[in-house]
Amino acid sequence: MKRVTERLSQAVTLHQRNQLDAAEKIYLEILEDYPRHADTHHLIGLICHEKGDNQAALAKIERAIGLNSTVSLYHVNLARVLSGLGRDSDAVFSGRRAFDLDPMNADNLSDLAGALIRTDQPEQALEYAIRALTIQPDLEPAKQNLASAHFEIGVRAQGAENIILAEYHYRAACKTDPNLVEALVNLGNVLRLQLRLEASLACYQAALKINPSLPEAYGNLGVVTQEMGDAGMALTYYNKALSIDPNNPEIRRNRSQALLKSGNFEEGWREFEWRWHTRHFKRFIRHWSKPRWGGHLLKGQTLLIHAEQGFGDTLQFARYLPLVAARGARVIVECPEPLQRLVASIDGVTKTCGFSELPPQHDYQLPMMSLPGVFGTTFENIVNEVPYLRAIKPEVEKWHCEINRGSAGFKIGIAWKGSANHQRNSWRSPGLSSFGKLFKIPGIRWFSLQKDDEDTDLLEFQPNLDLIALGSSVRDFADTAAVIENLDLVISPDTALAHLAGALGHPIWLILPYASEWRWFEDRKKSPWYPSMQLFHQPTRDDWVGAVDLMAQELEQLIL
Structure with a gap:
């Protein structure tokens, strides 16, 4: 046995010097005499792994474990081989077995963290990477796995819209591995979602210094x-x-x-x-099994125009529907149910249908926001004839009675925020309190056009403000259109309400952030889309009060 130990030591020395063939020859000779020598099976498995033959390595290391399952290192290397074969779930099992046998092996803890990341278990990976670095603080693979675990947890949190948690983990990833550009980019993204634009900019610039x-x-x-x-x-x-x-x-x-x-x-x-x-x-x-319409004459054929994105987008681009009908089409519009009664009133629309129902038979289809491109819209020829939407007369008469109860005065409908489901809602929504200066102007009757009557802003202001809530009585956009026709002015942030008022040709004052959406262009006081719309931009970023000050000056001139 002494001679076996000497021969094994000689082979290990050759192995360490990367003389793999010479080492393997001695290992095989040992196995000829001692076929149940577990260490030798394990070492041959390592040589196979280093040569890239993980299948052979697997057989040898599994044979070693079959002979002696209590050696932690066997399980450590089995896990590495399994990972090399793409079997990371099995690698996790072997890594856990190695941990049970030797909880202080930092290399195994790091490997286990890596396998857990690859099997989509970053929270557990984080725990093992921290353990590894507690034992061996300078272990680079463990640092990389710790950074990767933080990054993956951040991705999950961001996907669940938990932006604060995502920011924490992206920052932790960047701290652990300052060269992890993916974490820098994602950190920039979540900072941008919080409107921390300068900090976001710095993250992207830092990422480009690492990878230009x-x-x-x-x-x-x-x-x-x-x-x-x-x-x-x-x-x-x-x-x-x-x-x-x-x-x-x-x-x-x-x-x-x-x-x-x-x-x-x-x-x-x-x-x-x-x-x-x-x-x-x-x-x-949707519906792309049918040919896409390219603008040609249709001569009685049926065209399905399907709405996309938000309510406001549909209301804005519905202006093209009469032009579509003028090309000879029988026009069917697929749109959300709250818009259907209103869209059905547009000249040339044959029928509307909802997203949940099967649309009528049609020959061609086109997404609604592709219409401007099809019609060759330029800045100079924007289709802006209004109204192209019309309120339903009996609804207008009904709301006339409702709105004209009580005292006389200049009637303004106001909204102060968009849908909470909109990703950038805080960016576009000034909030009710920002309009305080307007509410002090005498001679005005205010009507809330927010749909959520129980909104905490409204409940807070209502005791001190003559703001009449209409939202609970408004069923859909056709109702809202009828309400608008009974008002003198609408004031709104960038929401569907503003598009509705503009499409009705009704006076609408639109309050916008400093850097508004593309459709409002730059440095304009009037909208080329809606002749009845006046634009009030923040004079500087986040300055809603400044925008309202401009609005107050105009309003005083209008009614006083």
């Missing part, structure tokens, strides 16, 4: 600079991103927004079609 060829970072720089109000610089960043990754659908869709905001409609509408290749829009693809 990262298209996502350039693309996100474009998004942030656009949200800061600089569409020209945004285009520069988008173009740089696309020079690296020309077919990135997310970047191309974002670029379309900057092009449209800059008034470059021809290229903007073309780029806008890339939305259907993005992760978000792919799930909304």
Whole structure:
């Protein structure tokens, strides 16, 4: 046995010097004499693994464990082989067995963390990576796995819209591994969602210092600079991103927004079609088994126009439906149920249907927001004839009685926020308290056009403010249209209500953030989409009070 020990020591020395064939020859000779020698089976398995033959390695190490299952190192290396074979779930099992036998093996703890990450168990991976670094603080693989675990937990939290938790884990990932560009980019993304734009910008710039060829970072720089109000610089960043990754659908869709905001409609509408290749829009693809309409004459054929995105988008682009009908089409519009009565009133619309029902037989189809591109819309020829939506007369008469009860006065309907489901709702919504200066102007009767009558803002202000709530009595947009027709003015943030008032040709004052959406363009007081609409931008970022001050000056001149 002494001779076996000497021969094994000789083979291990050769093995450590990477003389694998010479070492393997001695190991095999030992097994000829001692076929149940577990260490030798294990060491041959390691040589197979190092040569890239993980299947042979698996057989040898499993044989060693069959001979002696109490050696932690056997299980450690079995886990590595299993991971090499793509069997990470089995690797986790073997890593846990090794941990039971030797809980102080930092390498195994790190390996186990890596396997747990690859099997989508980042919370457990975090625990084992921390254990590994407690034992061996300078273990680089453990640091990398700790950073990866934080990153993956951050991704989960962000997907669940827990932005604060996501930020914590992305920051922890960046602290552990400052070169983890994915964490820097994602940290920038969650900071942007919190409207912390300068901090977001710094993250993308830091990512580009590590990897100057990262298209996502350039693309996100474009998004942030656009949200800061600089569409020209945004285009520069988008173009740089696309020079690296020309077919990135997310970047191309974002670029379309900057092009449209800059008034470059021809290229903007073309780029806008890339939305259907993005992760978000792919799930909304419908009816594409039918040919896409390209604008040609239809001569009595049926065209299905299907709404997309928000209520406001549908109301804005419904202006094209009479033009579609003028091409000879029988026009069917698929749209959300709250819009159906109103859309059915548009000239040329034959029928409406909801998303949950099977649409009538049709020959062609087109997403509604593709209509401007089909009709070759430019900034100079925007279709802006209003009204193209009409309130239902009996509904208008009903609301006339309701609204004109009580004292006389200039009647203003107001909304102060959009849907809570909108990702950027806090960015576009001033809140009721921002309008305090307007409520002090005498001679006005105020009507709340918020749908949620029980809103905490309304409950807080109602005792001190003559603000009449109408929301609970309003069933759909047709009802809202009838209400609007009985008011003198509507004041709203960038929500569907503003589009509705504009499409009715009714006076509407739209309050906007400093860097508004593409459709409102830059530095304009009037909207080319809606002749009856006046725009009030924040004079500086986050300055709703400044925008309301401008509005108050106009309102005093209007009614006093």
